[in-house]
Structures are given as C-alpha cells and as structure tokens.
Amino acid sequence: MTAPPLVIGETVPVDVGAEREQMERVWGSKRGLWGWITTTNHKEIGKRYITTAFIFFLLGGIEAAMMRAQLSRPENSLIGPDKYNQIFTMHGTTMMFLFAVPIMEALGLYFVPLMVGTRNVAFPRLNAFGYWLFLIGGSFLYVQFFLNTGPDVGWFAYVPLSGPAFGPGKRADTWAQTITFTEIVAIVGAIELIVTVFKQRAVGMSLNRIPIFVWAMLVTAFMIMFAMPAVATASMYLALDRLVGTHFFNPAEGGDVLLWQHMFWFFGHPEVYIIFLPATGLVSTMLPAFTRRPVFGYPAMVLALISVAFMAFGLWVHHMFATGIPQLAASFFTATSTMIAIPTGVQIFCWLATIWSGRPRFATPMLFIMGFIFLFVIGGVTGVMIASVPFDLQVHDTFFIVAHFHYVLVGGAVFPLFGAFYYWFPKVTGRMLSERIGKWNFWLFFIGMNMTFFPMHWLGFYGMPRRVYTYLASTGWGPLNLLSSIGALVIASSVITFLVNVVVSLRGGAVAGDNPWDADTLEWATTSPPPPYNFLHLPVVQGRSALWDEGDERQVTVGTSTERREVLLTTPLDAQPDSRESHPHDSVWPLAMALAIGVLFITAIFTPLALPIGGALALIAFAGWAWPTSQDVESEKSDEKISLEGA
Amino acid sequence: MTKRERVTVDVTELPTIVFGSRGLLWWGTWGFAVAEGMTLFLSIATYFYLRRNFQTYPPLGYPQPDWFAPTIGMAIFLATCIPAYMLKKSAVRLDKDAATRWLVILSVCALVLCGVRTIDFYALRVLWMTSAYGSIQWVLLGFHGSLLVIEAAEVIGTAVLFIKGPVLPRHFPDACDIGNYWYFLVLSWLPIWFIVYIGPRIW
Ligand code: HEM
Ligand SMILES: [Cu+2]
Numbered sequence: 001m002t003a004p005p006l007v008i009g010e011t012v013p014v015d016v017g018a019e020r021e022q023m024e025r026v027w028g029s030k031r032g033l034w035g036w037i038t039t040t041n042h043k044e045i046g047k048r049y050i051t052t053a054f055i056f057f058l059l060g061g062i063e064a065a066m067m068r069a070q071l072s073r074p075e076n077s078l079i080g081p082d083k084y085n086q087i088f089t090m091h092g093t094t095m096m097f098l099f100a101v102p103i104m105e106a107l108g109l110y111f112v113p114l115m116v117g118t119r120n121v122a123f124p125r126l127n128a129f130g131y132w133l134f135l136i137g138g139s140f141l142y143v144q145f146f147l148n149t150g151p152d153v154g155w156f157a158y159v160p161l162s163g164p165a166f167g168p169g170k171r172a173d174t175w176a177q178t179i180t181f182t183e184i185v186a187i188v189g190a191i192e193l194i195v196t197v198f199k200q201r202a203v204g205m206s207l208n209r210i211p212i213f214v215w216a217m218l219v220t221a222f223m224i225m226f227a228m229p230a231v232a233t234a235s236m237y238l239a240l241d242r243l244v245g246t247h248f249f250n251p252a253e254g255g256d257v258l259l260w261q262h263m264f265w266f267f268g269h270p271e272v273y274i275i276f277l278p279a280t281g282l283v284s285t286m287l288p289a290f291t292r293r294p295v296f297g298y299p300a301m302v303l304a305l306i307s308v309a310f311m312a313f314g315l316w317v318h319h320m321f322a323t324g325i326p327q328l329a330a331s332f333f334t335a336t337s338t339m340i341a342i343p344t345g346v347q348i349f350c351w352l353a354t355i356w357s358g359r360p361r362f363a364t365p366m367l368f369i370m371g372f373i374f375l376f377v378i379g380g381v382t383g384v385m386i387a388s389v390p391f392d393l394q395v396h397d398t399f400f401i402v403a404h405f406h407y408v409l410v411g412g413a414v415f416p417l418f419g420a421f422y423y424w425f426p427k428v429t430g431r432m433l434s435e436r437i438g439k440w441n442f443w444l445f446f447i448g449m450n451m452t453f454f455p456m457h458w459l460g461f462y463g464m465p466r467r468v469y470t471y472l473a474s475t476g477w478g479p480l481n482l483l484s485s486i487g488a489l490v491i492a493s494s495v496i497t498f499l500v501n502v503v504v505s506l507r508g509g510a511v512a513g514d515n516p517w518d519a520d521t522l523e524w525a526t527t528s529p530p531p532p533y534n535f536l537h538l539p540v541v542q543g544r545s546a547l548w549d550e551g552d553e554r555q556v557t558v559g560t561s562t563e564r565r566e567v568l569l570t571t572p573l574d575a576q577p578d579s580r581e582s583h584p585h586d587s588v589w590p591l592a593m594a595l596a597i598g599v600l601f602i603t604a605i606f607t608p609l610a611l612p613i614g615g616a617l618a619l620i621a622f623a624g625w626a627w628p629t630s631q632d633v634e635s636e637k638s639d640e641k642i643s644l645e646g647a
Numbered sequence: 648m649t650k651r652e653r654v655t656v657d658v659t660e661l662p663t664i665v666f667g668s669r670g671l672l673w674w675g676t677w678g679f680a681v682a683e684g685m686t687l688f689l690s691i692a693t694y695f696y697l698r699r700n701f702q703t704y705p706p707l708g709y710p711q712p713d714w715f716a717p718t719i720g721m722a723i724f725l726a727t728c729i730p731a732y733m734l735k736k737s738a739v740r741l742d743k744d745a746a747t748r749w750l751v752i753l754s755v756c757a758l759v760l761c762g763v764r765t766i767d768f769y770a771l772r773v774l775w776m777t778s779a780y781g782s783i784q785w786v787l788l789g790f791h792g793s794l795l796v797i798e799a800a801e802v803i804g805t806a807v808l809f810i811k812g813p814v815l816p817r818h819f820p821d822a823c824d825i826g827n828y829w830y831f832l833v834l835s836w837l838p839i840w841f842i843v844y845i846g847p848r849i850w
Contacts, residue, residue, distance in 0.1 A: 008655060010653070010654050122674070123671070187682050191682075199671055229683075232686065233693075240786070241782075246779075246781075246786070248697075248779060250779065255697065255779035256779070262696070525650075540655055554651065555655040556653070556654055557656040557658055558656070559658035559659035569665075569669065577658045578665070579662050579665045580661050581671060622800065627812060628815055632813075632815065636815045640816040640817075641660075641663050641664065642663075642665075642741065642816060643662030643665050643666075644739060647823070
C-alpha cells in the first residue's frame with residue numbers, strides 16, 4: 001500500500017517504513033549469486049571496484065617488496081635479471097593502470113551520485129560493464145605473469161625494446177592489451193561521471209555549489225577523455241607493429257621511435273594529474289569536517305583544478321629531455337613544467353589557510369592529510385628541480401627519479417586515499433575504523449615512506465640507475481639500499497595494520513550512524529550504508545555546504561516514481577528540475593559483453609580470427625543488452641509524459 | 648534519520664521523455680564521440696609526424712592514392728546525412744512508421760558505406776606492411792572504418808527493433824541520438840578523406 005502523495009510545504013511524517021519498503025523492492029537487487037552478478041547499483045559496483053583495485057595495490061606492493069628484498073644488498077641473488085624486469089614492469093603497470101587510476105574513478109563512481117544527491121550513475125549497465133572489463137583485463141595480466149609471459153619492458157614499454165625486433169614472444173603484447181582494456185574502462189568511467197555530474201545533481205546544486213571532490217572528478221573525467229585515447233592509440237600501433245607487420249616505430253621503413261614517446265607521454269603526464277586531482281578533491285572534501293569550516297577559497301580551488309587540467313597537456317616533453325630535442329623546445333617545456341606548480345601551490349595554500357583558520361582535529365584522516373601535504377611538497381620540489389634540463393640530464397633514469405615520483409604518487413595519492421578510507425569507511429560499511437590502530441597505520445606509513453624513498457635521492461646522486469637487478473659492493477650503494485629496504489618493510493607492516501583494522505572493524509567496530517564526522521556533504525544525509533535508492537526523498541540543496549547550510553530542517557523533493565526506477569534530471573548549470581527519466585533494470589548482459597570483449601582482446605594476440613569471433617559474441621551481447629524485456633515494457637508503457645521542447 | 652524533512656519541490660508534472668541535451672543518452676553519445684574524435688585527431692597527428700620522415704610524399708616508389716572513387720564515396724557519405732536528418736525529424740514527431748522507414752534506409756546506407764570503405768582501401772594502392780607510410784594510411788581508414796561498422800550494427804539493430812520489437816517511448820529520443828552520432832561519423836570522415844586522398848596532390 002502506498003501512502004497518499006506528499007505535497008509541497010508538508011513535513012514528511014516520521015513513519016516512512018512502508019515507503020522505504022516499496023523503494024527497496026523497486027531499487028534492490030535480487031538476492032544470492034544471480035543478484036550479485038546482475039546488479040547495476042553504483043554502490044555495489046563501486047565497492048567491488050575499490051576492493052579489486054586495492055587487491056591490485058597489494059599485489060603491486062608484494063612486487064615492490066620483492067624488488068626491495070633483491071636490492072637490499074649488493075650482488076644479491078634472490079631474483080635474476082629476467083624476473084626482475086618482469087617484476088618492476090608488473091609493479092609499475094599494476095600501480096598505475098590497475099590501482100591508482102581505477103581506484104580514484106571507483107571512489108567517484110561510488111560517491112559522486114551520493115554527493116550530488118541522485119539514485120544511481122547515469123548509465124548503470126555501462127558502469128557494470130566497465131567493472132567486469134576491468135576485472136578481466138587485470139586478471140589477464142596476472143595470469144600471463146604467472147605463465148612467465150608477464151611484460152618485461154617497463155611500465156612505459158619504450159620501443160624499440162618492446163617492438164617486434166627486440167621483444168620476441170608475447171610479453172609486450174600482454175602489456176599492450178592490458179592497456180587497451182584499462183583505457184576503455186577508464187573512458188567508460190569518465191563518461192559515467194561527466195553525465196552524472198551534469199545531469200543528475202540535486203535540485204539547487206548549481207555548478208558553484210558542487211563539492212570539490214565532485215569538481216575534481218569532473219575535471220579528471222575530461223582529462224581521461226583526452227589523455228587515454230593517446231595511449232590506447234599508441235598501444236594499438238605497437239600491437240599492429242608486432243602482430244601484423246606495420247612499421248610505425250621502425251625507422252628503417254619511415255617509422256619513428258620517438259613517436260612512441262610523444263604519444264605515451266602525451267597521455268603519461270596528464271595521467272599523473274588524473275591520479276592526483278581526485279586525491280586533492282578528497283582532501284578538500286574531508287578538510288571541512290576536521291577544521292569545522294568550509295574549505296578556504298572555493299573558487300580558487302576550482303580554477304586551480306581546471307587550469308592544472310589544461311596545463312597538464314602541455315608538459316609531456318619533460319619526460320624526453322634526454323632524447324635530444326631542440327633547445328627552444330626544451331626551454332618551453334621547462335617553463336610550462338615549472339608553471340604548473342602555481343595552481344598546485346594555490347591549492348596547497350588554500351588547504352593551509354583552511355587549517356590555519358579552522359579548529360583542526362587530528363583524527364586519522366586528518367593525519368593522512370597532513371602527511372600528504374608534507375610529502376607532496378617534497379615531491380613537488382624535486383619535480384621543479386628535474387624540470388630543469390641540465391639537472392634532469394644528470395639524474396635521468398636514476399633512483400632520484402624513482403624517489404621523486406614515489407613522493408608524488410605515494411605521498412600525493414596514496415596518503416589522501418588512506419585518509420579517505422578512514423573517512424568514508426563508516427559510510428560504506430556502517431562501522432568506524434579504529435582510531436587507535438589508525439594512528440599506528442599512519443605513523444608506520446609515514447616513517448616507512450620516508451625511510452624507503454628519501455635515501456633514493458642520494459642513491460640517484462651517487463649514480464645508481466633504476467631498473468637494475470643488482471649492483472656491485474664497490475659502488476658503496478649497499479647501506480642506503482638496505483635502509484630503503486627496511487623502510488619498505490615498515491610500509492608493509494603499515495598496510496597490514498590497515499587490513500587488521502578493517503577486519504576488526506567489520507567484526508565489531510563502533511556503529512557509525514549517518515554522519516559520524518558531522519560533515520557537510522550530501523552522502524552523510526542518508527543512512528550508513530546507504531539504501532539501494534540512496535535517498536528516500538531527493539534532497540534540495542541550499543548552499544555550498546549542503547548539510548551545514550540547511551539548518552534544522554531538510555528540504556526535499558517529491559514526485560519521482562515509487563513504482564519503477566526513475567532518476568530526476570536537472571539542468572546542467574543551475575540544477576533546476578527538468579525531467580524524470582526511467583532507469584534500467586539489473587542485467588547480466590554487461591557481464592556477457594565484457595566477456596565478449598575480453599575474448600576479442602585476448603585472442604587478438606594470437607590470431608586475427610579474434611575479430612569475427614569476438615565481434616559476433618559482442619553482437620549477441622549487444623542485442624541482449626538493448627532489447628526491451630517484458631519488465632521494461634511493463635514499467636515504461638504506463639503514462640509516459642513526452643516533452644518535445646528543445647528537440 | 649532524525650532530521651525533519653519538508654517538501655519544497657514537487658516534480659510530478661515533469662516530462663518523462665525528453666529529447667536532445669535534456670536527456671542522458673545525448674550526453675553519453677557525445678562523450679563517446681569526443682573520445683573517438685580524439686583518437687582520430689591523434690591518428691591524423693601521427694600522419695603528419697611520420698610524414699616528416701619522407702622527402703617526397705607519397706614516398707618515392709609509391710603511386711598517388713586513387714582519388715576518384717573515394718571522392719564519390721565521400722559524396723555518398725555526405726548524402727547519407729539526409730536519411731539521418733529525416734530519421735531525427737520523424738523521431739521528434741514520434742512517428743513510428745516514418746522512423747522505421749528511415750532506419751531501414753539508413754541501415755542500407757550503412758551497408759553501402761561499408762562497401763565504399765572496402766573500395767577506399769583498394770584506392771590507397773599501398774599495403775600496411777610495406778612502410779610506415781602504408782601503415783598510417785591503413786590505420787586512418789581502418790579506425791574510422793571500425794566506428795562505421797559498429798555504428799552499422801547499432802543502426803541495423805535499432806531498425807530490427809522498430810520493425811519487430813516492442814517500441815517504447817524512450818526509443819524515439821534514442822533514434823534521434825543515432826542521427827546525431829551519424830553526423831559525427833560523416834563529419835569525421837571529411838578531414839581524413841581530404842588528407843589521405845586529396846592533400847598529397849595539392850600540397
Ligand atoms: C608503497 C610502496 C612502494 C614501494 C616500496 C615501491 C618501490 C618501487 C621501486 C623500488 C621501484 C624501482 C624499481 C627499479 O627501477 O628497479 C619502483 C618503481 C615504480 N613504482 Fe613503486 N613502490 C611503491 C608504491 C608505488 C605506487 C603506489 C605507485 C603508483 C601509484 C608506484 C609506481 C611505480 C612506477 C610507475 C615505477 C616504475 C616502474 C618502471 O620502471 O617501469 N609505486 N617502485
Ligand atoms: Cu610529467
């Protein structure tokens with residue numbers, strides 16, 4: 001039985017149990033395995049995505065630990081040169097393509113719909129498809145690795161090393177195809193985020209009111225749309241060179257090896273910001289809860305995000321200073337590379353101002369934020385150093401670079417991420433993580449991180465090249481390497497501490513309630529964990545800090561269907577209500593489609609027959625996906641209201 | 648859930664089927680078009696980058712690509728914008744019969760264009776494995792060709808749906824977006840056609 005509809009001005013009655021049950025029926029997934037496979041709920045998918053990406057982080061971490069074990073003393077013989085090549089390639093590829101980018105997008109796919117106050121992402125089946133494809137692509141890389149066909153050409157797979165002449169076997173193909181998988185996945189996620197943010201925001205959440213994390217994800221999604229095609233195209237050239245005899249990278253036939261480097265870094269530099277911008281968004285969105293004030297300089301923050309995104313596409317050549325580019329070009333790219341420090345600096349000063357003028361409380365997420373600011377500044381400073389050509393030529397391909405980018409990546413992305421885990425874990429699971437264990441987690445990570453990577457600066461100065469499986473005692477690099485390896489152990493213990501914390505909390509952590517941090521964004525307006533439909537009544541937003549600006553009464557929307565899945569669409573700029581669109585049911589076809597594409601990409605390494613076979617399978621999956629089921633007909637035949645305005 | 652809630656917005660009267668940028672699919676369609684357009688743009692950039700490695704163009708010993716057949720093909724491409732436009736029109740009128748008719752015509756066009764693309768490949772008069780010059784020519788055609796094939800599948804599938812399946816109100820905006828994507832497909836072929844077949848003759 002549905003209660004009589006609510007009308008404007010009315011206060012929602014306290015007892016909404018029946019309404020909740022009805023929404024549960026409409027939005028919930030089936031129970032059991034079938035429900036698990038077919039669900040298209042962004043939170044279910046998001047949780048899986050985050051977990052899967054985190055498992056890849058653990059795998060990449062195990063590889064890091066193996067490398068550090070091997071390098072801990074001179075002429076160590078734990079890992080031979082061939083395995084070492086595979087391991088550092090797997091580590092880099094895993095961390096960049098299977099962990100950092102996907103986990104940021106996954107956080108977006110979980111939280112953006114909640115933060116903008118809607119019920120699901122824009123294209124839920126596409127979202128499920130993206131996850132399954134990610135799982136297949138990542139598993140493919142690891143299966144190949146265990147079959148001794150893991151890539152061994154470095155995470156940027158430079159030609160000619162990765163080309164047909166020097167990379168026999170299938171190892172480089174494995175790399176190229178992993179890239180194809182992950183780039184499609186990334187673009188799919190980006191489209192989800194862009195459309196969700198532009199069209200599904202809560203009424204009243206005009207562009208100048210969206211949470212900074214949502215801004216960050218929006219800007220990042222646009223970067224993905226322009227950056228990922230570059231590496232996907234390059235890896236396609238590489239695959240073609242290797243499999244069907246094209247000559248893109250073969251100088252003897254008019255090809256060009258530097259073409260690879262240009263294409264790769266045209267993607268690769270923005271990639272760094274694709275990882276880093278969401279992390280800054282996490283920080284800006286967590287800070288208010290721990291300083292009890294809105295973040296300082298919202299417009300400056302947003303402008304900084306946007307200008308970083310533009311500038312990030314104009315610096316890629318700084319990765320190629322050692323290739324002998326013209327001097328004028330070198331100067332230009334030095335200038336642009338140092339210039340990007342300006343908007344990044346703006347963000348850092350805004351955070352400092354927020355902390356300075358607020359009332360900071362140093363809970364675990366806040367500790368990770370402080371750690372982030374400290375470590376990222378170090379990484380940023382060494383970044384400005386290597387933007388200068390003469391300096392770069394000295395340290396190019398040495399451990400100084402390894403130190404630099406780990407300060408940026410671990411300090412700049414993994415620290416905010418762990419902060420975010422502590423901060424949002426209660427929303428996702430309903431339980432708090434332990435603060436006591438959290439402090440251990442943080443300090444072990446912080447100390448371990450500096451112990452591991454700070455000495456690498458010196459190793460670089462002393463001339464230790466990266467990507468070598470061992471070194472002679474006479475080089476004198478032994479002690480610093482040992483120190484670094486001990487640091488890696490400390491990091492490992494920190495990550496284990498985190499896992500323990502998760503287990504302890506899931507078993508009996510403190511119950512979180514809706515809004516344990518008394519934070520200001522909309523995800524805290526619903527229960528923890530949120531129901532399948534996110535909000536019983538869609539919120540109406542009054543200000544930038546949605547929950548702080550609403551006073552003691554929340555304004556809500558009524559009128560979206562409770563009989564079928566339906567989302568409210570609003571106008572892109574002002575978020576005025578515009579239409580109600582019916583929303584797809586759960587479906588197994590996204591999984592089928594991912595399997596079809598998986599077959600296509602994987603068999604393509606071995607035979608051109610992949611095209612017709614995979615194509616036919618994809619066609620079947622496409623038909624199943626798009627053909628209306630009786631359930632669709634049921635829920636959509638009734639009283640649709642058609643508007644032709646704007647057509 | 649202790650906070651009191653008060654209803655201030657009622658959306659009952661809003662439409663449930665909307666066209667163009669008011670709906671979700673329009674945005675998704677352009678999203679994919681942007682990512683694909685970027686890929687085409689990068690392939691064109693590759694073309695000019697590799698070109699610097701050759702003193703003459705086409706490189707010594709290779710014939711000019713045939714321009715005549717591909718130019719006819721381009722004209723056919725442009726002409727297919729008419730059924731795409733009519734499809735959009737009839738979809739906006741919610742005219743199922745007309746939309747079905749134009750979908751069928753567009754399906755035929757798509758198949759014809761797949762044939763045209765085959766001729767385009769022959770007109771290159773070079774194979775992908777003979778030099779980097781051949782490689783990039785093939786990739787430019789092939790990449791756009793794969794978009795064409797995928798879109799052909801979508802158009803034909805939608806035509807079948809309109810003929811045999813349960814046509815729901817939301818399929819009309821969907822058909823409209825097919826028309827939009829079709830424009831992208833045609834327009835993105837213009838620069839490639841020009842660069843591959845015409846450009847080398849006049850610059
Ligand atoms: C958390 C602990 C980590 C440790 C102890 C660690 C350790 C290392 C070491 C020792 C190398 C250099 C191998 C060599 O050149 O011989 C390396 C390379 C690399 N790491 Fe990490 N790493 C960690 C985390 C990360 C994270 C979180 C990321 C990215 C988000 C990352 C990305 C990379 C990349 C891209 C390379 C370059 C691989 C290549 O040369 O192809 N690492 N790491
Ligand atoms: Cu860079």
